[in-house]
Amino acid sequence: MSASASIRAVQEQWRLSNRKPIIMCHIPWLLFLMALHLLRLVATAADDQFTFDSFAGENLTLDGTAAVTADGLLMLTNGTTLLKGHAFYPSPLRLRGGAASGGAVRSFSTAYVFGIVSEYADLSSPGLAFVVAKSNDFSTALQSQYMGLANAANNGNATNHFLAVELDTIVNAEFGDMSNNHAGINVNGLVSMVADDAGYYEDGTGAFRNMSLLNRTAAQVWVDFDARTSRVNVTMAPLELPKPRKPLLSATVNLSAIIDGGEAFVGFSSSTGVVSSRHYVLAWSFKMDGPAPPLNTSKLPALPVAILKPDLSKTLKIVLPIASAAFVSALAIVALMIRRRWHKYAELKEDWEVAFGPHRFSYKDLFHATKGFCDRHLLGIGGFGRVYRGVLPVSRLEVAVKKVSHESRQGMKEFVAEVVTIGQLRHRNLVQLLGYCRRQGELLLVYDYMPNGSLDKFLHSQNSLVLSWGQRLRIIKGVASSILYLHEDWEQVVLHRDIKASNVLLDADMNGRLGDFGLARLYDHGTDPHTTHVVGTMGYLAPELGHTGRASKASDVFAFGVFMLEVACGRRPVVQDEHGDPHLLLDLVLERWRHGTITDAVDQRLQGDFAVEEAMMRNQVANSHSSSSTVAGNISDIPRVR
Ligand SMILES: Nc1ncnc2c1ncn2[C@@H]1O[C@H](COP(=O)(O)OP(=O)(O)OP(=O)(O)O)[C@@H](O)[C@H]1O
Ligand SMILES: *[C@@H]1O[C@H](CO)[C@@H](O)[C@H](O)[C@H]1NC(C)=O
Ligand SMILES: *[C@@H]1O[C@H](CO)[C@@H](O)[C@H](O)[C@H]1NC(C)=O
Secondary structure (H helix, E strand, C coil): CCHHHHHHHHHHHHHHHHHCCCCHHHHHHHHHHHHHHHHHHHHHHHHCEEEECCCCCCCCEEEECCEECCCCCEEEEECCCCCEEEEECCCCEECECCCCCCCCECCEEEEEEEEEEECCCCCCCCEEEEEEECCCCCCCCCCHHHCCCCCCCCCCCHHHCEEEEEEECCCCHHHCCCCCCEEEEEECCCCEEEEEECEEECCCCCCEEECCCCCCCCEEEEEEEECCCCEEEEEEEECCCCCCCCCCEEEECCHHHHCCCCEEEEEEEEECCCCCEEEEEEEEEEEECCCCCCCCHHHCCCCCCCCCCCCHHHHHHHHHHHHHHHHHHHHHHHHHHHHHHHHHHCCCCCHHHHHHHHHECCHHHHHHHCCCCCHHHEEEECCCEEEEEEECCCCCCEEEEEEEECCCCCCHHHHHHHHHHHHCCCCCCECCEEEEEEECCEEEEEEECCCCCEHHHHHHCCCCCCCCHHHHHHHHHHHHHHHHHHHHHCCCCCCCCCCCHHHEEECCCCCEEECCCCCHHHHCCCCCCCECCCCCECCCCCHHHHHHCCCCHHHHHHHHHHHHHHHHHCCCCEEECCCCCEEEHHHHHHHHHHHCCHHHHCCHHHCCCCCHHHHHCHHHHHCCCCHHHHHHHHHHHCCCCC
């Protein structure tokens, strides 16, 4: 009802009441009642229409995130995610005419300017809606896709009693949303009766022009309800354009069913989802029974420019490749590290080795024990590889690790089996073989560590300590007893095949210990010049080996005999004379023996400090039951070489 219509109604009542005869004393009372009625009508008339070019200081009913900003903007959501906000005109409007609430529904028209400011340029929260509702209490409504209008249980129920015009920026399949940029007319729920892409029809051409709800620019919307036709028309346009003639949406709604009482609240509802966004209403006008007062769009405060994140897709376009590249390279580095680590400690292990498990060392342990096989831990370099000192990680046992390079895997099984067998040998004059490890092209043998190194250094090094006769004899006896053990006392006959001074190691008590055994097999494959194709070392080889090529106890004993001479004489088995010609030490000794000057052959460095009896082995020869006598006997039996 317009103001003039209200006044006409007052005049009508005035006329009607004047027609009846009225007692004079009642006149002041009637006048008072009339004044009251008039006042009410004027108030109603004022409520029938309003215009907010700014919301500053205006009395609106706000709830949730809704607030009026310092600029006078009505902010429905404040950027916090998953919240809702409502703003209603404080008093309900008489949506039905006549004094009784059952009167005909009246036309109304509203215009408003809205703006959505999302964190991302192409992604936002659900949106906002203009609402005409029986109640302004939306406390049970949900945020996110329900836009603060309904919840999962009551969505679409007739008891909701609302008409909403949604500006929806999210596609919700459950509500049959068409796009993330659409407008819709909704009754009692989030499923639109009609919906269309945000935009407008150009007045001249009738062409449809798209508009973006998310471009952070304010735009205007008109909602017109024509009571005569029961049609709701929704029209949108950019701020600079007048209201287009053709509405974007049009639907017939039974407003009297929606608003069953006489009054209804008008306002806005909005909510945020998981993306931070702000929904604003910049200006709003409303009028019953006529077109909404035009808004002065030129004087509106600007939409706040929040600290906006760049376009999400742009962000992804930039960040994603970098992130994935970083991820891939991180993965590659990790893989490389694992591979390197794996490679660093990689071993060669075959099924048949399972049985030898206890004798197998992990390469990693040996690697750490020897500090990565560093030169500081190098004990010496033999004919077939380097020997390193190490301390085993757990047991703290001192070991010598011999690294033998080998390419052939041929005979490896037999060899390892032999290594393991030899590992079972226990004798105080043997260097204990603790176990082995295998890698690609490499075999590692782990021995007990002998702190005083190999005997040949003491015998042949110029600046080393001179071993006394007593020490020498003890070493010889020790080695002899170990050979006896190998040959006779163990369940199998073990041939050392490479008895020599450099393979006799000295423990802390300067006991001689035979070591480096068991490599003979491997030596078969060796091509080292130090060895002949026959197993063993030049100078120690028994003469028959040259013919048969077969090692025997006797060939071991022959080598031991040479070793004994080497220790007693302090000279290498093959000596060079003044002309540089090689001679066997054995021949020299035999020559002296025949001349009866055997004691001349004893090491000069002893300066005569030795037991002649022992050197000549006179007593031992008589006693043919001792192990040494066998050796002596053998030596005397040896036919001349050369
Ligand atoms: N168990 C051990 N404890 C301490 N030092 C050792 C041990 N085994 C070997 N060595 C040291 O490592 C050096 C090299 O030993 P290796 O047995 O490889 O060489 P070799 O006996 O001189 O020659 P070949 O390989 O021809 O037998 C030895 O001279 C010795 O000083
Ligand atoms: C938004 O409003 C809610 C509820 O009033 C409040 O808890 C929150 O802190 C507000 N967020 C911001 C960014 O102002
Ligand atoms: C032999 O080793 C022990 C223990 O390491 C040491 O005490 C001794 O001096 C060494 N003997 C010689 C002759 O080097």
